[in-house]
Amino acid sequence: ARASLTIDPAFQVGEVNPRLFGSFVEHLGRCVYTGIHEPGHPAAREDGLRQDVLDLVRELGVTLVRYPGGNFVSGYRWEDGVGPLTERPRRLDPAWCSVETNEFGLNEFMRFVEVAGVEPMMALNLGTRGPQEARELLEYCNHPGGTAWSDLRRSHGHDEPHRIGFWCLGNELDGPWQMGHKTAEEYGRIAAETARVMRMVDPGVDLVACGSSNSAMPTFAAWESTVLEHTYEHVDHISCHAYYEESGGDVDSFLASAQDMEHFIDSVVATCDHVRAKVRSTKRLELSFDEWNVWYRGLRDPATEPEWEVAPRLLEDNYTLTDAVVVGSLLVTLLRHCDRVTAACLAQLVNVIAPIMTEPGGPAWRQTTFFPFADAARHGRGRVLRVEPHSTKHDTAQYGEVDLLHATAVQEDEDTVTVFAVNRATDRPLELVADVRGAGSTRVLEHRVLADPDRHSRNTAAEPDRVRPRRLDGAVVEGGTLTATLPPLSWNVLRLQ
Ligand code: AHR
Structure with missing residues (x-):
C-alpha cells in the first residue's frame, strides 16, 4: 500500500x-x-x-x-x-x-x-x-x-x-x-x-x-x-x-x-x-x-x-x-x-x-x-501544517471508504518538522513518500514507531514493558523527498531536519 x-x-x-x-x-x-x-x-x-x-x-x-x-x-x-x-x-x-x-x-x-x-x-x-x-x-x-x-x-x-x-x-x-x-x-x-x-x-x-x-x-x-x-x-x-x-x-x-x-x-x-x-x-x-x-x-x-x-x-x-x-x-x-x-x-x-x-x-x-x-x-508543539495525505483506501462498515494513512505535521521551529502518522492497515506496511522541499528538510533525525506483531499485546503489572516504542531504520530524505515504511498497524513519529 x-x-x-x-x-x-x-x-x-x-x-x-x-x-x-x-x-x-x-x-x-x-x-x-x-x-x-x-x-x-x-x-x-x-x-x-x-x-x-x-x-x-x-x-x-x-x-x-x-x-x-x-x-x-x-x-x-x-x-x-x-x-x-x-x-x-x-x-x-x-x-x-x-x-x-x-x-x-x-x-x-x-x-x-x-x-x-x-x-x-x-x-x-x-x-x-x-x-x-x-x-x-x-x-x-x-x-x-x-x-x-x-x-x-x-x-x-x-x-x-x-x-x-x-x-x-x-x-x-x-x-x-x-x-x-x-x-x-x-x-x-x-x-x-x-x-x-x-x-x-x-x-x-x-x-x-x-x-x-x-x-x-x-x-x-x-x-x-x-x-x-x-x-x-x-x-x-x-x-x-x-x-x-x-x-x-x-x-x-x-x-x-x-x-x-x-x-x-x-x-x-x-x-x-x-x-x-x-x-x-x-x-x-x-x-x-x-x-x-x-x-x-x-x-x-x-x-x-x-x-x-x-x-x-x-x-x-x-x-x-x-x-x-x-x-x-x-x-x-x-x-x-x-x-x-x-x-x-x-x-x-x-x-x-x-x-x-x-x-x-x-x-x-x-x-x-x-x-x-x-x-x-x-x-506536537509549534505550528500544525496543512497536509493533505493521499493513500490506498479500504472499506469500513461504519465510515465507508477511508485512507489507510492518517497523518499530520507540526513545525516545531525553523528547522524541525515532525510527522505523526498512523497506518490503519492491520495486514500490510504503507510505503510513505513525502515531498519535503518546502520545509527544506535534508535528513531524518528519528523514526520512532509503536507496532507489534500481536495487535492484542498489552502492558501489565507482570509485564510492564511488553509494548514499547522503538527506533526504525530505513527512513531517508533524498533530493527533497522523504521515504519511509510504516509497519502494519502502527503509530509513527518521523522527525525531520
Ligand atoms: O470519564 C468517565 C466519565 O465519562 C465521566 O465521569 C463522564 O463525564 C463521562 O461520561
Missing part, C-alpha cells in the same frame, strides 16, 4: 495551544485514591502524592488537568474536601456508587498541580448546585483575602490565592445519567448566569460551556445551538466528549474512529459559527475536547452492582496496541483542528481508562496508550 503527502510551511492550520495535551483526574475508582494519592505507599511523598506516578505524569507531558469530575462533580460539595482531615465527611457518591472519604480535595489537588507542573481546569457542580456555590468556590480559590471564603482558604494554609484560570460550567448536563440533568434551555440559562456571576468575582477566568456528551446524543447540535444562544457572549469554549471502542470484531471501523471525531469537531464548529452569526458576535468560540479516549464501557457498570466501596476498581481498561494506534489517530485529529480545538483532556490520567496504572502498595507502569500521547505532547 502506498501513501503520499506534501509538507510545506507555507500552508498552516495554526499554533498548537499547549492545553491540547491535557488529562483528567476524577474522583472515580482508583484515579485519586491509590492512583495519584496513596499515603503510606513506599513511593509516597510527605503530602501523600505518589512520586512514581508524578514521575510518569511528567514523562507523559501532560499540561492541563481537569478535576474533580466528570459525573462525580454533578453531586459534589467542594466544601467537604477542604479543612482539617478529621472533620471531612464520608459521603455516598451516587455517580459511581462509591463512598467518598474526602481525604483528597481542592487543596490537595492544587498541591498535585504544583508538583506535576500542570495547569488546573476546575469543573463546577451545575447539576445539583448553582451560581451561588460556584461564586463561593471561585472566591475561596482566587480572591486574595479579607472575605469569609478567601480567609477560609488562608486558614487552611493557603495564604496566596490559587489563581485558577480555567473553569468548566458543569459536566454532561445533556445526559439523563447526570445528577441534575437539564434541558438545553435550563442549562443554557444557568450556565449564562453562573458565567456572569463568576466574571463579576474574577473577570479573567476562561469559561467552558457543556456541549453534548457525544455526537450520538439525540439532542446533538440542537443542544449546542440552544446553549450557545444563551451563553455565547459569556463563555470562551464549548466542550466535546467522545469515547471509542472496538465492537463486534470490526477492527477497521475502530481504527477509523477519527472519522467520527472529525465529524464531531466540524459539526460543533459549524454550530458555533451559526450562533455567532445569529447573535451578531465578533468573538470566535473555541472547542475544549475535555474528555476523549478509548473506553470499553461494557466491562463493569457500577450502577447494576452497587457495592458502596471506597476507591473500587472501576473502568480499569487494559489497553492493547490497537487501542494505542487509535489514541494516536485521535491525537492527529486534535492537532489537525488546532485552530479551533484549543484544549483537550485525555480521560483519564491514572487507573481509570488511563495511560498510567498503579497497584496499591505496588508499582506504577505505562499502558500502550501512554506512548502516542507522550510523543504528541513532546513534539
Whole structure:
C-alpha cells in the first residue's frame, strides 16, 4: 500500500495551544485514591502524592488537568474536601456508587498541580448546585483575602490565592445519567448566569460551556445551538466528549474512529459559527475536547452492582496496541483542528481508562496508550501544517471508504518538522513518500514507531514493558523527498531536519 503527502510551511492550520495535551483526574475508582494519592505507599511523598506516578505524569507531558469530575462533580460539595482531615465527611457518591472519604480535595489537588507542573481546569457542580456555590468556590480559590471564603482558604494554609484560570460550567448536563440533568434551555440559562456571576468575582477566568456528551446524543447540535444562544457572549469554549471502542470484531471501523471525531469537531464548529452569526458576535468560540479516549464501557457498570466501596476498581481498561494506534489517530485529529480545538483532556490520567496504572502498595507502569500521547505532547508543539495525505483506501462498515494513512505535521521551529502518522492497515506496511522541499528538510533525525506483531499485546503489572516504542531504520530524505515504511498497524513519529 502506498501513501503520499506534501509538507510545506507555507500552508498552516495554526499554533498548537499547549492545553491540547491535557488529562483528567476524577474522583472515580482508583484515579485519586491509590492512583495519584496513596499515603503510606513506599513511593509516597510527605503530602501523600505518589512520586512514581508524578514521575510518569511528567514523562507523559501532560499540561492541563481537569478535576474533580466528570459525573462525580454533578453531586459534589467542594466544601467537604477542604479543612482539617478529621472533620471531612464520608459521603455516598451516587455517580459511581462509591463512598467518598474526602481525604483528597481542592487543596490537595492544587498541591498535585504544583508538583506535576500542570495547569488546573476546575469543573463546577451545575447539576445539583448553582451560581451561588460556584461564586463561593471561585472566591475561596482566587480572591486574595479579607472575605469569609478567601480567609477560609488562608486558614487552611493557603495564604496566596490559587489563581485558577480555567473553569468548566458543569459536566454532561445533556445526559439523563447526570445528577441534575437539564434541558438545553435550563442549562443554557444557568450556565449564562453562573458565567456572569463568576466574571463579576474574577473577570479573567476562561469559561467552558457543556456541549453534548457525544455526537450520538439525540439532542446533538440542537443542544449546542440552544446553549450557545444563551451563553455565547459569556463563555470562551464549548466542550466535546467522545469515547471509542472496538465492537463486534470490526477492527477497521475502530481504527477509523477519527472519522467520527472529525465529524464531531466540524459539526460543533459549524454550530458555533451559526450562533455567532445569529447573535451578531465578533468573538470566535473555541472547542475544549475535555474528555476523549478509548473506553470499553461494557466491562463493569457500577450502577447494576452497587457495592458502596471506597476507591473500587472501576473502568480499569487494559489497553492493547490497537487501542494505542487509535489514541494516536485521535491525537492527529486534535492537532489537525488546532485552530479551533484549543484544549483537550485525555480521560483519564491514572487507573481509570488511563495511560498510567498503579497497584496499591505496588508499582506504577505505562499502558500502550501512554506512548502516542507522550510523543504528541513532546513534539506536537509549534505550528500544525496543512497536509493533505493521499493513500490506498479500504472499506469500513461504519465510515465507508477511508485512507489507510492518517497523518499530520507540526513545525516545531525553523528547522524541525515532525510527522505523526498512523497506518490503519492491520495486514500490510504503507510505503510513505513525502515531498519535503518546502520545509527544506535534508535528513531524518528519528523514526520512532509503536507496532507489534500481536495487535492484542498489552502492558501489565507482570509485564510492564511488553509494548514499547522503538527506533526504525530505513527512513531517508533524498533530493527533497522523504521515504519511509510504516509497519502494519502502527503509530509513527518521523522527525525531520
Ligand atoms: O470519564 C468517565 C466519565 O465519562 C465521566 O465521569 C463522564 O463525564 C463521562 O461520561
